Amino acid sequence: MNENKQDAPRQGSQKVIYAAIAANLGIAVAKFIVAGITGSAAMVAEGIHSAVDTGNEFLLLLGERRSARAPDRKHPFGYGKSLYFWALIVALSVFSLGGGLSIYHGVDALQNPPPLEDPMWSYVVLGVAALFEGYSWNVSRKELNTARKPGTSLWQAVRASKDASVFTIFIEDSAALLGLGIAAAGIALGHYFNNPYIDPAASIVIGLLLIGAAFMLARETGGLLVGEAIDHDELAALKALFLREPALDSVASLRTMQLGPEEVLLAASVQFRRGLSIDKVEAAIGRIETAVAAEHPVIRQIYFDASALRAAFK
The missing domain is CATH 3.30.70.1350 (Cation efflux protein, cytoplasmic domain)
Structure with a gap:
């Protein structure tokens, strides 16, 4: 039998998490402020999305720290799977809070659509959010690439990765960038056609996108939590x-x-x-x-x- 001590928290994964926290926290505040000014349901959905993502990053940070604990009598094989447990909680959070609340708010706004307001600040915030999310996404992409095999796609690298922190943030940021595009399209189309129902519909689409991302995360982290073999x-x-x-x-x-x-x-x-x-x-x-x-x-x-x-x- 050969045993090695558990490593300290991994610097690469923590860098990815801290980058995501900084990006999502600032973006969430900005989105909610603009949503309050403009009444945009899509912006509320995006604000919810960023707020949930911020909380999720703190859960991943907790998982990182717990997984680095040394083996003891109660856990002779260490605490490595703690990260997979908290990543699964993140998936449930994305499903219930991110996806569920976005769909709920969109349906509610469809029943009582707010009047169309000047969308300028919405576009400004969405543009800035895209820059921050793109930065966070790129940090997680680079970390994925360190373990990516030659000739494989980025998606294959996500499927093969055993680092739940990195692939969770990559999937979250990918969904966030798509959500920003949907929100911008909903606002633009609503004003172009002078139709207040398009913006709430975009909120529902964002919610469905988040639910899809949550299922993807649950599948990946659930398999690791049960116990996957090496490839x-x-x-x-x-x-x-x-x-x-x-x-x-x-x-x-x-x-x-x-x-x-x-x-x-x-x-x-x-x-x-x-x-x-x-x-x-x-x-x-x-x-x-x-x-x-x-x-x-x-x-x-x-x-x-x-x-x-x-x-x-x-």
Whole structure:
């Protein structure tokens, strides 16, 4: 068995979170001020969206800090999955608060549409919001790219990522940028056609967009929380590493589970060559652990099937 201590909170992920908090907090205040002046339902929906996103970033920050706690008696495998738990709470928040309230406000405004007001300040705030959201989105994109495999798309990088903080903020910011476009289109079309119902309809569309983003987040974080394996290519490389060990006859199975963004547990069911002395088996295990640590540093804990060890000494 090989164990390493849990890392301190990861600087790259925290940078992404702090950038998102700064962007969304300022944007939310500006949107609500303009929504109060203009009466735009789409701007209210966007304000709700940014306020919810700000709260969500603080939840992710909490998850980051809790996931960095060292293993203890009650949690011998550490607290890495705390991040996945809080990311799932974020997904529920986006669904209920972001999507639900935006749709509710849009439906309410459709029943009693406010009069059309001068949209200039709405456009100003939406433009500034797009700049801030674009900055936050770009920070999360760059962090995703650090682990992105050559030849894969950004969306494939999101699906493959085990870092819930980064892909959650990337998905949130992507939805935010689309929402800004929808809000701007709703306001512009409402004034162009002199129709007060288009703006509330845009609020409902923004709500549906957020619900879609929430389902996407829940699917990704839920799988990690239950316990995902490393991807197929990494598993194949890991098996090839084991097969290079001359003391092994065969590798029956290598079962992995993601315990955190940068921590994986490995349970190895292998067959050692019969008749090996205990010293040679220990030396082989040491070589395997050293090779795994060098080539797959995210694998922090390795357990060997006891039946394989017993068979070696028969």
